[in-house]
Amino acid sequence: MGLAALLVVTMKSFRTKVFDKLSQFIPSVESFEQHPYWDESRYSWGYGTAAPGENGTITRSQAFADMIAYLLVDYNTLQKRITQRLTVNQWVALVSFSYNLGIGNAFDLVPYINAGDFTNLGVQWQRYIHSGGQVNQNLVKRRQREWALWNT
Secondary structure, three states: OOHHHHHHHHHHHHHHHHHHHHHHHHHHHOOOEEEEEEEOOEEEEEOOEEOOOOOOOOOHHHHHHHHHHHHHHHHHHHHOOOOOOOOHHHHHHHHHHHHHHOHHHHHOOHHHHHHOOHHHHHHHHOOOOEEOOEEOHHHHHHHHHHHHHHOO
């Protein structure tokens, strides 16, 4: 196998590891909801993905497929901006953060990641704990779990 082919296999293997772990981590922090619910600024369902409106149902398998599609977009978008080499756990933590808060908020963390400034990254990471202007304990716990994962 040539070097280029080996690199492609290694990259695919790395991405597979990231998504294997994401597919376990996200359902552990996002409960499954079969019916749409109001989530701050939109209707959501499944594992926190956008619902088409206030009515309808989604199956677990469709919700899982939707979740993976969203995660893939976030991963591919962030991968283009990250210059530091991240571990599988760091990618899982970052993509979970992005999935929960949106890619724009994840972009706010990129300069800290690229500078290798993980002390200030941790400070910034923990700031994203508000919902509706109030501290949300579920977000506090999620940020703690993500940050713990980042550091393992």
